[in-house]
Amino acid sequence: MLSLSEETNTANMRLLLFISLLWLAVTAMSCAQNVSSEEKPVPVIFDTDIGNDIDDVLALQILFQYEAEQKIDLLGITISKSFPRVVDYVDAYARLNNRGEIPLGFAYNGVNPEPYKYVPVTLDTLVDGKPVLFPQRKLDASIPEGYKLMRKLIAAQADSSVVLIAVGPETNIARLLQSQPDEFSPLSGLELVKQKVKLVSVMGGLYNKEYDFAEWNILQDLKAAQTVFSTCPVPLVASGFEVGNKLLYPATSILNDFSNGDIHPMVVSYKVYQPMPYDRPTWDLTSVLQGVEPEKGYFELSPSGTITIDSLGNTLFEEKTAGLHRFLQLKDNQKTVLDTMIQKTTRSKAVSNNVIKNRAIIEKY
Numbered sequence: 528m529l530s531l532s533e534e535t536n537t538a539n540m541r542l543l544l545f546i547s548l549l550w551l552a553v554t555a556m557s558c559a560q561n562v563s564s565e566e567k568p569v570p571v572i573f574d575t576d577i578g579n580d581i582d583d584v585l586a587l588q589i590l591f592q593y594e595a596e597q598k599i600d601l602l603g604i605t606i607s608k609s610f611p612r613v614v615d616y617v618d619a620y621a622r623l624n625n626r627g628e629i630p631l632g633f634a635y636n637g638v639n640p641e642p643y644k645y646v647p648v649t650l651d652t653l654v655d656g657k658p659v660l661f662p663q664r665k666l667d668a669s670i671p672e673g674y675k676l677m678r679k680l681i682a683a684q685a686d687s688s689v690v691l692i693a694v695g696p697e698t699n700i701a702r703l704l705q706s707q708p709d710e711f712s713p714l715s716g717l718e719l720v721k722q723k724v725k726l727v728s729v730m731g732g733l734y735n736k737e738y739d740f741a742e743w744n745i746l747q748d749l750k751a752a753q754t755v756f757s758t759c760p761v762p763l764v765a766s767g768f769e770v771g772n773k774l775l776y777p778a779t780s781i782l783n784d785f786s787n788g789d790i791h792p793m794v795v796s797y798k799v800y801q802p803m804p805y806d807r808p809t810w811d812l813t814s815v816l817q818g819v820e821p822e823k824g825y826f827e828l829s830p831s832g833t834i835t836i837d838s839l840g841n842t843l844f845e846e847k848t849a850g851l852h853r854f855l856q857l858k859d860n861q862k863t864v865l866d867t868m869i870q871k872t873t874r875s876k877a878v879s880n881n882v883i884k885n886r887a888i889i890e891k892y
């Protein structure tokens with residue numbers, strides 16, 4: 528038989544045990560929720576001027592690889608180079624990654640309408656009489672304005688969830704920010720971005736004293752870049768020319784890491800872009816890595832501040848505690864960053880399987 532004090536002690540012990548178990552259960556549940564929210568793919572929109580420089584193709588392939596790894600949900604691709612056949616190229620390239628249905632948008636009456644180098648040549652390349660790209664879409668009424676597609680895709684997402692990655696002239700993003708309420712959302716572009724977008728990751732500008740010129744992406748559509756940097760209502764991280772310029776994608780990877788290189792559209796395009804062998808700066812790839820995996824710390828971030836763009840296209844940074852802008856700086860991990868880029872550019876199972884299928888089609892004829 529227990530004394531009164533022993534009974535009280537036992538009751539207290541039971542209460543303590545019950546509270547401990549309850550606490551453990553609540554902690555376990557909240558951990559499970561954290562894990563699932565961390566693992567949820569990040570919704571991403573990629574705004575690219577594929578057809579100007581070759582790094583856009585590598586950046587797009589990295590995004591498809593991130594999607595294959597379920598790190599992102601690539602909602603759509605908007606094109607900021609106003610050459611119509613870029614639609615054919617991007618459509619066919621997406622098909623190679625089993626994403627032939629991906630929504631595409633186009634900057635109508637935008638900049639850089641000239642064919643330039645690798646888009647027409649790659650689309651027109653024949654090996655044993657067969658093409659290396661098989662587009663099923665072209666620029667027609669089914670391809671919306673880039674900013675309209677962005678509005679449609681963003682409106683359907685959770686608040687503060689979307690990452691916009693822009694690696695060309697900023698025509699589409701500026702038009703989005705200046706857009707009015709429409710069939711997709713009663714919000715203005717500024718309100719919609721503020722509600723839905725978590726981060727804008729931009730390749731554009733120059734943020735150190737090493738070079739003295741205005742950066743190309745900014746200059747192509749200066750007004751658009753000024754609009755984006757002066758009105759974007761959410762955090763914006765910029766990768767300056769100086770960052771990707773020091774991280775060179777090696778020609779040896781293009782030559783050695785792809786089987787069936789003669790019919791691999793990325794390899795064909797890379798070889799058309801400049802005489803081989805050449806190593807190419809990874810400007811656009813840096814904005815993809817930072818946009819998708821900021822927690823990995825691939826780059827050092829500047830303090831918060833504001834970036835303004837002057838009438839000549841120079842990007843001027845002013846440190847401010849409440850500023851929404853930051854820019855990337857290189858760390859001493861450059862080999863790791865480059866290895867990550869190479870791995871994600873080269874390891875797509877979907878692409879190698881589809882290239883092998885295309886080889887079989889070619890050999891049948």
Ligand SMILES: [Ca+2]
Binds near residue numbers: 575577582583694811
């Ligand atoms: Ca680009």
